[in-house]
Amino acid sequence: MMNDMPLQLRTVNVTRYITPLREGGSLPAIVEADDDFMYVLKFRGAGQGIKALVAELLGCEIARALGLKVPEVVFAKLDEAFGRTEPDEEIQDLLKFSIGLNLALHYLAGAITFDPLVTTVDAKLASQIVWLDCLLTNVDRTAKNTNMLMWHKELWLIDHGAALYFHHSWTNWKEQSIKPFLSIKDHVLLSSATELDTVDQEFRAILTEDCIKSITALIPDEWLSDESSEIASQHRQVYDQFLLSRLSNSEIFVKEAQHAREILI
Structure with a gap:
């Protein structure tokens, strides 16, 4: 909360x-x-x-x-x-x-890279992480490169730099916000993500508009534009609108993930 x-x-x-x-x-x-x-x-x-x-x-x-x-x-x-x-x-x-x-x-000293052959992730947590990566369009959580660590017997998420790839071209962000996330088929935890519908309801309730805006407000203006504070404000609003649009249309990426899982198993 x-x-x-x-x-x-x-x-x-x-x-x-x-x-x-x-x-x-x-x-x-x-x-x-x-x-x-x-x-x-x-x-x-x-x-x-x-x-x-x-x-x-x-x-x-x-x-x-x-x-x-x-x-x-x-x-x-x-x-x-x-x-x-x-x-x-x-x-x-x-x-x-x-x-x-x-x-x-x-730095999580002593952490080891998550290995799906060694560690089993329960269905709820797997579904939560798959849902998150669908929202963020994170292409970088695969078996080849899980970007997860085991630290003190708990699973930690790292390295989200490849997410939100829409911002490399600001022109079609509205279209991108409602597209299914096709790369989810390669997600390392997809086979265990059996509770996506439940997670979708729970997570949408948490990620309110106020919540999203409080997070995007953390982005320094200088990271958003070298030109003017007005441009920075516009780009921040695009992040808000992109994320809120994906949340409003989450059934699209949830169904795609479920479909990809059915093919996988």
């Missing part, structure tokens, strides 16, 4: 670059911040750009609102002098192009 207090994210300053995570396409890194915690830093200067940070932020906070487990998300400031001593030219360029406000997730 949402309270009347506006959502807020903490802001930290990155103090130490520890190691790159080269399995990630955008070359995220483990870093330490001035609060003495370690984070997985997602760089604004990476190939996928700031839109991947927006997708990550919205995906994580919507998942959190739904009661799913995701690491704490923080804004992470990168100082201009930070990368000067980095010997790797690729990483040095990445740090140079990422000066300013980035996004980071609390």
